[in-house]
Every structure is written in C-alpha cells, then in structure tokens.
Amino acid sequence: MSAETLRIGFIPLCDAAALLIAVDKGFCREAGLNVELVREVSWSNVRDKLNIGLFDAAHLLAPVAIASSLGLGHVRVPIVAPFNLGINGNAITVSPDLHAALKAAAEGDIADPMVSARALARVIAERKRKRQEPVTFGMTFPFSTHNYHLRFWMAAGGVDPDEDVRLVVLPPPYMVESLANKHVEGFCVGAPWNSVAVDLGIGFILHFVSDILASAAEKVLAVRSTWAQENPDTLAALVRAHARAADYIEDAANRAEVCALLAAPNRIGVAAEVVRRTLDGRLKVAPDGTVRASERYLRIGRAGAARPDPVQAAWLYGQMVRWRQAEFSPERLAAAQAVFRPDLYDAILGPAPTSPPGEPADHVGAFAGPPFDPTKITH
Amino acid sequence: MDPTPNLKIVIVDENPIRAAILEDGLREAGFVQVMRLDETANLLARIYAIDPDVILIDLENPSRDVLEQMFQVSRIVKRPIAMFVDQSDTASIQASVDAGVSAYIVDGLKKERMKHILDLCISRFNAFSRLQGELERAKSALEERKVIDRAKGILMKAKNLTEEQAYALMRKTAMNENKRIAEIAQSIITAADLLR
Numbered sequence: 411m412s413a414e415t416l417r418i419g420f421i422p423l424c425d426a427a428a429l430l431i432a433v434d435k436g437f438c439r440e441a442g443l444n445v446e447l448v449r450e451v452s453w454s455n456v457r458d459k460l461n462i463g464l465f466d467a468a469h470l471l472a473p474v475a476i477a478s479s480l481g482l483g484h485v486r487v488p489i490v491a492p493f494n495l496g497i498n499g500n501a502i503t504v505s506p507d508l509h510a511a512l513k514a515a516a517e518g519d520i521a522d523p524m525v526s527a528r529a530l531a532r533v534i535a536e537r538k539r540k541r542q543e544p545v546t547f548g549m550t551f552p553f554s555t556h557n558y559h560l561r562f563w564m565a566a567g568g569v570d571p572d573e574d575v576r577l578v579v580l581p582p583p584y585m586v587e588s589l590a591n592k593h594v595e596g597f598c599v600g601a602p603w604n605s606v607a608v609d610l611g612i613g614f615i616l617h618f619v620s621d622i623l624a625s626a627a628e629k630v631l632a633v634r635s636t637w638a639q640e641n642p643d644t645l646a647a648l649v650r651a652h653a654r655a656a657d658y659i660e661d662a663a664n665r666a667e668v669c670a671l672l673a674a675p676n677r678i679g680v681a682a683e684v685v686r687r688t689l690d691g692r693l694k695v696a697p698d699g700t701v702r703a704s705e706r707y708l709r710i711g712r713a714g715a716a717r718p719d720p721v722q723a724a725w726l727y728g729q730m731v732r733w734r735q736a737e738f739s740p741e742r743l744a745a746a747q748a749v750f751r752p753d754l755y756d757a758i759l760g761p762a763p764t765s766p767p768g769e770p771a772d773h774v775g776a777f778a779g780p781p782f783d784p785t786k787i788t789h
Numbered sequence: 790m791d792p793t794p795n796l797k798i799v800i801v802d803e804n805p806i807r808a809a810i811l812e813d814g815l816r817e818a819g820f821v822q823v824m825r826l827d828e829t830a831n832l833l834a835r836i837y838a839i840d841p842d843v844i845l846i847d848l849e850n851p852s853r854d855v856l857e858q859m860f861q862v863s864r865i866v867k868r869p870i871a872m873f874v875d876q877s878d879t880a881s882i883q884a885s886v887d888a889g890v891s892a893y894i895v896d897g898l899k900k901e902r903m904k905h906i907l908d909l910c911i912s913r914f915n916a917f918s919r920l921q922g923e924l925e926r927a928k929s930a931l932e933e934r935k936v937i938d939r940a941k942g943i944l945m946k947a948k949n950l951t952e953e954q955a956y957a958l959m960r961k962t963a964m965n966e967n968k969r970i971a972e973i974a975q976s977i978i979t980a981a982d983l984l985r
Contacts, residue, residue, distance in 0.1 A: 451849055451850070451851040451853075452850075452851050452852075452853040452854045453854050453857075454853040454854050454856075454857050454891075455848055455853060458882070458886060458891075459886065462882055462883050462886065463883075464883070464886060483857065550854065551854050551857065552857055552858050578833065578855075578858070579833075579854050579855045579857065579858040580854075580855065581851030581852065581854055581855070583851060584829070584851065591830075593830065593831065
C-alpha cells in the first residue's frame, strides 16, 4: 500500500460522516491508509483542488462530479464516484412569514409537496399583483441537488424557477443568517443547517427532500478518473474503509460515539445533539418543538445507499438539461452515468442488490410527473 | 493605446489588510479602476452593478460559490465570466491556489494580461502570508516569554531559588528531556495549578 498521505477535502456537513468516521475511527489507518482531512469553505475550492491534484479524493456534491466530468461551468476533468456518501438528507426551510402565507394559500395540508408547491404559486401570483418583491430562495451551488430539488418541487406547482422566484447561491454556513436578516425567505440545504434555523426560531422545515424524491443521490466520494486508474489498491482500501464506516454509523449502538466524533470543532463543528437528530432522522421541524421522524431522511449506507446508482446520475443530468445548464446528447448522458461506478463498488466490496426491496421502481420516486426514464431525457 | 489600465478590477476579500495590499499593488502596476468589496451580503447584485472585467477572490472566502452562479445562463448577467486558467494552464492555477487567490475574468480578455495580474496577486498574497507568519511568530514568542517568567516565579517560590537558578533548572530539564524550554515552563504551570 502506498505510504504517502492522502489528502481528502470535505465541507462540514452531516453527509461527510462516512469519510470523517473512516478517518477518525481509524478504519483508514487499519486499511493501511494515512489520510489528512482538509476542511474547506466552498464547493468551488473542493472541486478545483480535486481537479488540479491538491486533493486525492473529496466529499463532493454528486452533480459537481458530473459537471466536472462534462466540463460544465469549468474545465473538464473526468471524475469517478465509487461510493455514495449519502442519499437524501436535504430539507426545505421557510421563514415563519412565508410558512404562514403558504398555509393561508393552501388547499389542503402543506405537508403534501404538491399542495405546498401550488400554494407557493398562489403566494407568488398575489405578490406580483401587488407589485411586491419576488420570493427569494437560497441554495448551495448552481450544480447542486439543492438547486434541482427546489426547482423540481416548485415547477410541479406551476412556478417557473427562472421567472417567478429568485434563486441565489449561498454558502451553507450563511443560510441561517440570510434567513434571519430576510435576504432569503427560504432555502434548501443539507444537515445540520435546517435544524439550526428551527432551533433559532426563524425557520420551519417545510419538507424533507425525501417528500419530493424518495431517493436522491446527494454527496459522493469523488476521485479523478486517472487517479482511480493509477491507484487501484489505494482506492479499494479507501472504499473498504468507507464501507466499514458507513456500517458503523448506521448501527444505532454507536450513535453517541459517532455524533461526538462528527461534532468536533475541526469536523462539522456543531453540537453533537444536532448531528444526532440528523442521523436518527428525527428533526425538530417547527420552533414550537414539533418533531418529525422519517426513515428516509439522510441515509448513509443503509438500504443500499452507498452503492452508486447510474440512474441517479442520469436524473441529475436530466435536471441540468431541463434547466439549460447542459445540452442534451446521448454521449453526455452516457458520460454522466459513467461517473457513478457501481462496478467499482461491487468489485471492491462484493455484489450488492441493485434495487433493494421497498425502494421506488424507477430508482427516484418523484412526487410528481411520470416515473423517471433515463432514455426519455429530452429538452 | 494599451487598454489594460482601464480594466475594472474587483477584489472580494474579508481581510481588509490583505485587500489593501492587493489594491496598492494593482494601482502601482497602473490599474486605476480597482474596487474592494469586504462584505458578502448581496454580493452578486453589487458585482453586477460594478460590471467588472476581473474579480479576485480569496480562496478562504465561502462566497466563491456565489460567484460560480455567474457562469449560469441567466437574464441578469451582462457579460459571461470565466475563471482564468484553461486546461493547458494547471501550473498557473496551482500557483494561485497555493497562494490562496482565485481569479474570474470576462471571456475574451487576453491571457497574457491576465497572467500579469495573477502573478502580481500571487506575489502579494505570498507577501501577506509571510507578514502574517512573522506576526504570529512574534506573538507566540511573547506568549512564551510570559509563560517562562511565570514558571520561573513558581520555581523560585517553591524551591527557594534565585531567578538565574530557576531558569538554569528549566533549561537543564528541557535539554535532558529534549523539549523546548517553553514546554517545560508550561508543564510547571499546569502542575502548580493542579497542586494548588
């Protein structure tokens, strides 16, 4: 095994858990790997440092891995993802005012994403009529699941995300502050930031993103394609250490220890209790203390979550095409799908079931529209 | 006429000292239209209003992700902005990342001009971090001096030694244990606190 130190970049978020535990619990060391974790402040930094070789691997937004491989928004550097760090885990949080407005405009229960999306369309129409400022939502990156999840949701209710609302990029640590000072009225972000807003009494969690898509690839363990080819043994050891970490995290008996490790100031840097809510899938969703539990909230390893699914990559590419970030071509679709490497996962960890029982037949399970079909991505 | 001095350059940096060093450097090099943005609220709107040719941003600034939104197809963008460095130029990007600076430029700006600006920024950023390093070292030297003085006082009192004897004892212990004298002094203070 290579004796040199691997440098791996991450953003302080709960879905970096498998990477952080693989290192901090010693699974990497036991696999013969020396890992230096580097905490980063922006996805652009993570992408650039991975692309130019300052990082050997990274905790990366799944769509950034695809965009990088397709040369969208930046130079083209082919990336491969042999391991999924997380499925789901995002949530949409809105300000108390917008929450009340949605409730008042809703025909039904706004816990239903179709009801809430249509209510949003009504709130927006009312504001336009009164010539008020449009509703502004924060999301984390142009090529982010958060951007696509917000757009998918509101578009289903008849809102044009490019015309009717403002979508602005905000670094996750600035989300809560921006909601507090009313720069945005809502946002879609990963854990722990939704919980932080609720705890401060300035936000309501409107939806877990699993209400919108039953299964959504979120972050991946990303490496350069050339690096994967040149370092197959190191990659295998790294993936094995991640698989051990994911199992360790999902075992509820280890929860307290895992949360304490993740909460450290040089890791995620929030209270262990907040990390715990995320991993338990039990979130306080309203300032009055209302709790909502969902087994579909952030999945790290359970129910086949760690195995990369090219259908998920196709869905993300489909969103890039839908929102005119990318042009459609069968070659690009194939290149996007080739970023997610279940073959590497299987070769390293042994075969896993391709569609675990109880999961949506189309691998996505969107709340609106026809089942997802990768062969029908068009405009 | 050389159009370079007319370039509009925006510096996004929350560190006012570094931003000032950078601005001075650019002005000395003949760039007259240099603006600093040290607050990140409504960053994009302010940048659109200025409509710069070049944006320089500190890599430790989370708002880099905000700038990436400018690449997107959008009705409010007046001019496309691309990050300096193309595929062929990894040496430049590596040097700039090492120094901690990132640059975004309008499409079509001559690469040689950009290289000149970036080289200047890199050397300024490096100069700043050297300065920062020296400051840190001076600060920690001062802290160490305080720790050593306190430990000396404890030893003098506990063992009834003169100042020179107390210092000599710490120095000898440090040499024997292959540690720095400040570390020995810190252990003495910690032990004294525990035993109090």
